[in-house]
Amino acid sequence: MSQPRTLFDKIWDSHLVDRQEDGTCLLYIDRHLVHEVTSPQAFEGLRLAGRPVRRPEATLAVPDHNVPTADRARGIEDEESRIQVDTLEKNCADFGVPIFRMNDVRQGIVHIIGPEQGLTQPGMTIVCGDSHTSTHGAFGALAFGIGTSEVEHVLATQTLYQTHAKNMRITVDGPLPTGVTAKDLILAIIGKIGTAGGTGHVIEYAGQAIRDLSMEGRMTICNMSIEGGARAGLIAPDDTTIDYIRGRPYAPKGAAWEQAEAFWRALPSDEGARYDKEVTLSTSEIEPLVTWGTSPEDVLPISGAIPRPEDAPSENKAMAIKRSLEYMGLTPGTRLRDIAVDKVFIGSCTNGRIEDLREVARVAEGRRVADSVYAMIVPGSGLVKEQAEAEGLDRIFREAGFDWREPGCSMCLAMNADKLNPGERCASTSNRNFEGRQGPGGRTHLMSPAMAAAAAISGHLSDVRELAC
Numbered sequence: 001m002s003q004p005r006t007l008f009d010k011i012w013d014s015h016l017v018d019r020q021e022d023g024t025c026l027l028y029i030d031r032h033l034v035h036e037v038t039s040p041q042a043f044e045g046l047r048l049a050g051r052p053v054r055r056p057e058a059t060l061a062v063p064d065h066n067v068p069t070a071d072r073a074r075g076i077e078d079e080e081s082r083i084q085v086d087t088l089e090k091n092c093a094d095f096g097v098p099i100f101r102m103n104d105v106r107q108g109i110v111h112i113i114g115p116e117q118g119l120t121q122p123g124m125t126i127v128c129g130d131s132h133t134s135t136h137g138a139f140g141a142l143a144f145g146i147g148t149s150e151v152e153h154v155l156a157t158q159t160l161y162q163t164h165a166k167n168m169r170i171t172v173d174g175p176l177p178t179g180v181t182a183k184d185l186i187l188a189i190i191g192k193i194g195t196a197g198g199t200g201h202v203i204e205y206a207g208q209a210i211r212d213l214s215m216e217g218r219m220t221i222c223n224m225s226i227e228g229g230a231r232a233g234l235i236a237p238d239d240t241t242i243d244y245i246r247g248r249p250y251a252p253k254g255a256a257w258e259q260a261e262a263f264w265r266a267l268p269s270d271e272g273a274r275y276d277k278e279v280t281l282s283t284s285e286i287e288p289l290v291t292w293g294t295s296p297e298d299v300l301p302i303s304g305a306i307p308r309p310e311d312a313p314s315e316n317k318a319m320a321i322k323r324s325l326e327y328m329g330l331t332p333g334t335r336l337r338d339i340a341v342d343k344v345f346i347g348s349c350t351n352g353r354i355e356d357l358r359e360v361a362r363v364a365e366g367r368r369v370a371d372s373v374y375a376m377i378v379p380g381s382g383l384v385k386e387q388a389e390a391e392g393l394d395r396i397f398r399e400a401g402f403d404w405r406e407p408g409c410s411m412c413l414a415m416n417a418d419k420l421n422p423g424e425r426c427a428s429t430s431n432r433n434f435e436g437r438q439g440p441g442g443r444t445h446l447m448s449p450a451m452a453a454a455a456a457i458s459g460h461l462s463d464v465r466e467l468a469c
């Protein structure tokens with residue numbers, strides 16, 4: 001009998017082209033997603049070497065980081081952004097790579113459109129020159145970010161050099177308590193394991209709380225695996241996965257669907273498969289969470305207060321807390337819910353999907369954004385936007401005083417015109433809160449869409465459970 005294998009090992013083994021004595025492996029890559037930030041030098045490399053793209057039909061490009069989220073009819077005003085987006089279009093035209101252009105309704109954040117189009121499927125290897133490629137692991141695909149020289153390698157050969165990561169399993173037991181979402185789960189996980197907790201590992205998420213999540217929630221979890229230091233995140237495919245993929249534009253059809261489904265159902269880790277590291281959490285310990293510092297592991301329940309450096313377990317940690325608090329403009333002991341916000345950003349590849357927008361609408365309906373707050377909602381893709389509008393969510397948002405925008409990365413990382421001003425404080429549904437992430441001097445508190453909506457309405461960090469929904 002063969003050894004029981006994990007989902008990760010099954011995907012790895014089935015994509016192994018070659019293994020060197022030193023452990024370096026050559027993997028076949030099924031899908032390659034491309035955006036404007038990390039691809040220009042890769043295409044330039046191909047041009048210089050006179051090489052074509054090996055499998056254009058396995059590649060899809062989309063501009064997302066540099067696109068404006070308002071007034072698209074006016075084109076892109078910022079010159080640097082315009083050059084980035086134009087360069088991507090030209091490279092795709094020159095090399096025959098399919099692209100969803102800025103004004104295509106299918107345009108959106110690369111990690112939102114892959115799943116939406118049915119390009120992301122269980123058992124695949126998926127890469128993109130972007131760290132949050134881990135998002136696609138929600139489908140039981142081995143998906144990870146790569147650097148620009150690797151983008152060039154994949155474009156040229158459809159393969160990639162890799163070394164085998166270790167297997168880690170994080171089990172979240174119990175049902176989701178009221179007001180607690182996938183975002184709270186992953187923030188709790190990162191709070192527990194730390195930003196280096198997953199280093200060198202591929203994390204498989206398991207347990208009732210994970211199984212009970214929709215695909216949207218599972219994507220939120222896998223998206224932030226990278227913030228926990230992991231190489232990738234994975235969730236075993238099941239009925240929820242298969243139902244989500246069925247009928248999407250790039251999903252297999254007819255007999256190919258039957259075959260694919262049988263293959264997908266054989267992918268989950270075998271009984272008795274061995275993990276190098278195991279972590280267990282119970283949802284009974286988890287409340288709605290917010291970050292207070294400049295790392296995603298600086299996380300606390302909304303009922304908590306800003307930590308005191310002198311309570312830190314080590315001198316180093318005390319220094320780190322002090323520095324974070326200085327940057328964040330916060331005083332130890334302040335109750336989190338007494339912290340006023342200037343802006344609210346709802347969107348990103350972590351929380352810019354339709355379900356996230358429905359959550360926001362549930363909180364926003366019949367209420368008003370506080371006068372002191374500017375709140376923006378940036379759908380993850382043109383199709384998410386279209387769906388939200390078909391459901392009348394945009395009307396709820398507008399009536400409540402939210403700014404309803406065009407799709408893109410936007411203020412998740414401020415590579416376009418959407419930025420925090422120095423010193424401004426933001427409740428954000430994105431995934432990174434380091435110094436300057438949302439604009440130089442900007443201060444970010446990460447949280448779920450419902451919690452961000454609650455902050456927009458009340459004008460300060462607040463507990464969504466106290467707003468009757």
Ligand SMILES: CC(C)[C@H](C(=O)O)[C@@H](O)C(=O)O
Nearest residue numbers: 037038065129130131132413
């Ligand atoms: C610009 C890109 C390379 C970057 C990433 O790799 O993640 C961005 O998407 C981010 O979220 O910081």
Ligand code: SF4
Nearest residue numbers: 132348349409412413
């Ligand atoms: S939405 Fe944010 S995290 Fe996601 S790809 Fe864009 S910049 Fe990166």
